[in-house]
Amino acid sequence: EVQLVESGGGLVQPGGSLRLSCAASGFTFSTTTMMWLRQGPGKGLEWVSSINNAGSTRSIMSVKGRFTISRDNAKNTLYLQMNGLKPEDTAVYYCATGNYYTSEWRDKGQGTQVTVSS
Secondary structure (H helix, E strand, O other): OOEEEEEOOEEEOOOOOEEEEEEEEOOOHHHOOEEEEEEOOOOOEEEEEEEOOOOOEEEOHHHOOOEEEEEEOOOOEEEEEEOOOOHHHOEEEEEEEEOOOOOOEEEEOOOEEEEEOO
């Protein structure tokens, strides 16, 4: 059974930083494309960033230069380093498995809340 457990969310002021983590189990993490999704208040689910098994990454334009996705295959853990946070980044962030090229997701976790506010 695929299990994805996110952590690291919280309340941060504009311009601040957070690092999200996702502990994965129940599948072969090292060969699986991983991604982060988010859902802001009153909005639909949005793809944010992906990393494939070779370490190549893709991200939406609005977070490029601010967010960095990475993975530690030895720890079966996915990360999202978020710098320069803006109020519009406020959302529930989900870790997910999926397709690197289409950004379609297959399994996702329960999410962690990120709130950017002064």
